[in-house]
Amino acid sequence: MARLLARIMAAQDGWARPLGDFNHRWLSAVFRPFRPIKDLLSGTWLGHPLHSASTDVPVGALLVSVILDLLNQPTAADVALLATVLFMLAAALSGAADYVDTDGAARVRATLHSTLMVVALVILVISLVLRAGGPADRMVPVVLSLVGFLIVSAGAFVGGEVVYAFGNMVSRHAFRGPGTKWIPLDSGDLTDLSALPLATPTRARAGINDLVLVRIGVTVHALHAVCAHAGGPLPQGKIVDGCIECPWHGSRFRLDNGQVTQGPALYDQPVYELRAAEGGGYEVRRAAT
Numbered sequence: 001m002a003r004l005l006a007r008i009m010a011a012q013d014g015w016a017r018p019l020g021d022f023n024h025r026w027l028s029a030v031f032r033p034f035r036p037i038k039d040l041l042s043g044t045w046l047g048h049p050l051h052s053a054s055t056d057v058p059v060g061a062l063l064v065s066v067i068l069d070l071l072n073q074p075t076a077a078d079v080a081l082l083a084t085v086l087f088m089l090a091a092a093l094s095g096a097a098d099y100v101d102t103d104g105a106a107r108v109r110a111t112l113h114s115t116l117m118v119v120a121l122v123i124l125v126i127s128l129v130l131r132a133g134g135p136a137d138r139m140v141p142v143v144l145s146l147v148g149f150l151i152v153s154a155g156a157f158v159g160g161e162v163v164y165a166f167g168n169m170v171s172r173h174a175f176r177g178p179g180t181k182w183i184p185l186d187s188g189d190l191t192d193l194s195a196l197p198l199a200t201p202t203r204a205r206a207g208i209n210d211l212v213l214v215r216i217g218v219t220v221h222a223l224h225a226v227c228a229h230a231g232g233p234l235p236q237g238k239i240v241d242g243c244i245e246c247p248w249h250g251s252r253f254r255l256d257n258g259q260v261t262q263g264p265a266l267y268d269q270p271v272y273e274l275r276a277a278e279g280g281g282y283e284v285r286r287a288a289t
């Protein structure tokens, strides 16, 4: 069953890829001038993706509406359907904000997800309009709602794939716990960190972790080099207002504590304590959050 569903979804890639690229272009143009609004919709302020939270309400409301239709409670069913449509529109906004920073295979699958949701939304709006006319026979709008519910369910399944199979909007440091051990810092040929170029991200290594070092005055900051949002290379980023900015989608993290100050990242960046090692050189330890 799992393989069959995977094949059905993959079979849509042919049209979803160019449509996704097209949608990405115009949505980026719409959101680019309004970055704080995009961050608000993505959930950077909440430290949690707003889209995943905002989709629960319309799915639940639609199920309630379908059940009330089947129980022949027309007024309550219509109110629940109206709530469904309104909350679907709100969820679409947060989804569009995330979509702008979704790349590659995840974007292709997200395009299938969003297309299913838009088709369902159109069907549900038609059902709502028909209901508003107070028809004597409610068969058509009720059937439309049922069809809409099935498409929403399929769309929700595909949306889950975007997160669970493609890791979209998942912290890249989800499995990296705080460490208590000091680890030798490998900064290549650079043996004296006071010689680091000022405000210039520099790659280093500590055990299995890639780090980025940034010297501001006499202080050297060390953060994990892999952006918490989608794995962008922070050593290729730039320093802005005491933060390091990721070159891929522009997330910013404070140098002193890794706190995210600009999305699309939702989660803070791991930072490391740095000290001179007794036998020479330096060592680092993941700072407690």
Ligand code: FES
Pocket (backbone or CB within 6 Å): 101, 227, 228, 229, 230, 231, 232, 246, 247, 248, 249, 250, 251, 263, 264, 265
């Ligand atoms: S990878 Fe997206 S902002 Fe860094």
